[in-house]
Amino acid sequence: MSVSLLRQARASHSLSATCRALSRPCRCNSSFASQPRHDSQPSESAPAAGPSNLPASSTSSSPHRKLGPTTPQETEVVEPFSRVQFYLASINAEGIEPTREDLDRYRPQLPPVQSPKYAEVYTATLNTLIRSFTKEQLRKFLVHALGTSRHCSTNRKKVDYAESILEQLWEWPKLADVEQAKRDKIEMVTKELPVTVSQLFLILGKDGMDLKRMSQDYDVHISLKRLPKSLALRVEGTRSGVREITQHIRTMSQSFTADTFNLPSPMPVPPDMIERISRLSQAFIEDISSSPGQVRITAKNAQALEAADRLASRAVHEIAENTLSPMLAYLPVSVTHSTYLTDPLAMFPREYALYPYYSPRELPFSMNTSGTFRLRRVGEWLSGGFREDLDTAEGLAHGKGHFVADFDKTIQLKDMLLAAIPRDLVQGNMIVRATLGHMLLTRVSKDQRTTLVPPLTGQHPFGKVRKWMANNAGVKMTFVPDLPLPLLSSSPEHQKVVHRLVYHSLVPSPASGPGKGRLTSTDSDFFVSASTPIYHKKTLSLEITLEEPKSAGYRETPRALEDIFSDIQEPESEQTSTAPESGSSIDLEVKPEQRQEQRQQTPPISIPILSAARCWTGVQADVNVMMPDRPMDLQFSVDSPADLSPSQQPPELREYLRELEAFLSGSDSQSEQPTPPLKLQYQGMSYLLHANASIRQSEEVVTSSRFPTQSLPADQASSTRAVCESILDLESNQKIMRCEVSCRDVVSEDSWQRFLDDCDKLSTMSHRSPNTMPFVTGDEQFI
Numbered sequence: 001m002s003v004s005l006l007r008q009a010r011a012s013h014s015l016s017a018t019c020r021a022l023s024r025p026c027r028c029n030s031s032f033a034s035q036p037r038h039d040s041q042p043s044e045s046a047p048a049a050g051p052s053n054l055p056a057s058s059t060s061s062s063p064h065r066k067l068g069p070t071t072p073q074e075t076e077v078v079e080p081f082s083r084v085q086f087y088l089a090s091i092n093a094e095g096i097e098p099t100r101e102d103l104d105r106y107r108p109q110l111p112p113v114q115s116p117k118y119a120e121v122y123t124a125t126l127n128t129l130i131r132s133f134t135k136e137q138l139r140k141f142l143v144h145a146l147g148t149s150r151h152c153s154t155n156r157k158k159v160d161y162a163e164s165i166l167e168q169l170w171e172w173p174k175l176a177d178v179e180q181a182k183r184d185k186i187e188m189v190t191k192e193l194p195v196t197v198s199q200l201f202l203i204l205g206k207d208g209m210d211l212k213r214m215s216q217d218y219d220v221h222i223s224l225k226r227l228p229k230s231l232a233l234r235v236e237g238t239r240s241g242v243r244e245i246t247q248h249i250r251t252m253s254q255s256f257t258a259d260t261f262n263l264p265s266p267m268p269v270p271p272d273m274i275e276r277i278s279r280l281s282q283a284f285i286e287d288i289s290s291s292p293g294q295v296r297i298t299a300k301n302a303q304a305l306e307a308a309d310r311l312a313s314r315a316v317h318e319i320a321e322n323t324l325s326p327m328l329a330y331l332p333v334s335v336t337h338s339t340y341l342t343d344p345l346a347m348f349p350r351e352y353a354l355y356p357y358y359s360p361r362e363l364p365f366s367m368n369t370s371g372t373f374r375l376r377r378v379g380e381w382l383s384g385g386f387r388e389d390l391d392t393a394e395g396l397a398h399g400k401g402h403f404v405a406d407f408d409k410t411i412q413l414k415d416m417l418l419a420a421i422p423r424d425l426v427q428g429n430m431i432v433r434a435t436l437g438h439m440l441l442t443r444v445s446k447d448q449r450t451t452l453v454p455p456l457t458g459q460h461p462f463g464k465v466r467k468w469m470a471n472n473a474g475v476k477m478t479f480v481p482d483l484p485l486p487l488l489s490s491s492p493e494h495q496k497v498v499h500r501l502v503y504h505s506l507v508p509s510p511a512s513g514p515g516k517g518r519l520t521s522t523d524s525d526f527f528v529s530a531s532t533p534i535y536h537k538k539t540l541s542l543e544i545t546l547e548e549p550k551s552a553g554y555r556e557t558p559r560a561l562e563d564i565f566s567d568i569q570e571p572e573s574e575q576t577s578t579a580p581e582s583g584s585s586i587d588l589e590v591k592p593e594q595r596q597e598q599r600q601q602t603p604p605i606s607i608p609i610l611s612a613a614r615c616w617t618g619v620q621a622d623v624n625v626m627m628p629d630r631p632m633d634l635q636f637s638v639d640s641p642a643d644l645s646p647s648q649q650p651p652e653l654r655e656y657l658r659e660l661e662a663f664l665s666g667s668d669s670q671s672e673q674p675t676p677p678l679k680l681q682y683q684g685m686s687y688l689l690h691a692n693a694s695i696r697q698s699e700e701v702v703t704s705s706r707f708p709t710q711s712l713p714a715d716q717a718s719s720t721r722a723v724c725e726s727i728l729d730l731e732s733n734q735k736i737m738r739c740e741v742s743c744r745d746v747v748s749e750d751s752w753q754r755f756l757d758d759c760d761k762l763s764t765m766s767h768r769s770p771n772t773m774p775f776v777t778g779d780e781q782f783i
Contacts, residue, residue, distance in 0.1 A: 283308035324535035354454035492698030
């Protein structure tokens, strides 16, 4: 009985539980039906977002089933859908896909990357994209913009797609990169970059300005460190600065170009010339020790490579010519002495010394500028007779002085010059020119530091100084042309601008002659007189006179060739109009008569024309004369020129002349300034470019009182006419001054005496000094 009662109780309890479970859906449905119906249309305030999943609908109970009353604890309240959920559900039901415009509406204004707000905006925008779009929608945005890319791979996460949209589509920097950049600007590191000598020279730039600019641009400190077998640049700075300058230096080093060139003479470039030429050409030059006469040049571009080759070839050739040119010394003689015939040096008890020489202009690039000195007589200031007196010694014109050659032998200057050129090579009248300048002594040294200490200190008799120069192979004597001091401040007359090319025949190899290194009288290119060989070379010259067409604004002072070239290459200035006043009308149409008036008011462009071109060949020999008792030295040159007709000129020069004329006329076929050839062949002889210069030439008149003037008639017998030239070397961009007088009739004694008298006037010219002394010679102002 107890068992049956227990079974009946369990059945009634199960039935009541089942009824309660069935009554819950009915109550939920009735509650939902009593609520007002929501509008399924999208609201204007709702964002245009993608669809979201709807909740599963509940199973409705049968309407025929009756449920009993329920207690309040058993009733569950169901919240209605929000408007956003209904809007998303409607979009999903209609199949509408979001567009790129919908995506760009979420793109905020990007703050500065370096600001702390950038990370906040980046994170907030990333979360918004993740909540607003599905994974597939974000991927479709990337596929449509990037196509097939690793950013569109199907195995990526939703957050990866959102980051790719920010970084690839919107081009926002990565947060990791921004944080790394902040650390790179704070952390200090040190790095060493191995470099070669040539790379270091090009990285430094002129006077180290390029390396200094890089140090400032990248905010790093750069120093040079010497390693056991190489060099290295030690860079200290922030991690970002060191990384950027390292990449910049590597890119520069990869762009450098190098090549090997053969010099015209089988001799290496002197050590003191390598740095000078390298600085001028902005290219590194180094001798190849295994092959004399070959150099290896490293440069930043092909133009610098060619410029270095041209300068190195010219320097080696000029040095070889200077070593072959004889050097004489002129010493005045007092009329009271008569023992000069037996021992000319015994009658010169005066003492001489090497004084530092400072030039107001840059010295020739073929000279070592670490220390230049000129031999001068030691001044006897108290006695007042410390310079040559022409009234007593009578100078060169009367022949009472002495020209001392090697081995302390005296020679006659005229005989030496006339015999310098063999008779079979004389092509026309022989012309002798005298150029004013200074004989400067330099010593071969790798040290580029300027020094005022001469290689021979103290004061010595002239014989001892002369012997020291002959026995010391470490010193070189070079003639540097210059103007006498009074002519520097005078007004030139009859100016003209010329462009001059001069080619010299190549110096024969010392081993090719019969003496195998020694200059003997059997060599065809040398003349031996009084144990002094004179080297004569063949020359080929082209001189072009440039003139500007005269117009209303014509200037009497001609312009130099470099100024003319710069004017041609400058673009035309743009015409600017003045804004009209308020209320005035603007007539955009220009009437024909107004246009004609504007043309008349606008000055025409002054294009230079080639008024004359002369080409000639000849044979030339030079003799340097050192005059320590005078403020200036002399260089005598004897030449035998012969003009060449256009058909006889070398084809290279004819082509250069044609290109230059086309360039000056503004032809489109020649837009760049032509470059003359470095080497050329003419009549079986090899020639090398010796001078490529723009010259402003003028004429100076010097009176018998040794002062310049411009108010004398041309036929006055007591005046001297000197040709002065301001020469700009277009290869090295260096400027020199030159003054010379000439004798065109060497056979005539009167012409020769007048020529020597002109040399006396110019070499002893003085200028007024504010000191108590009435006159001071030009060279003595530096004492």
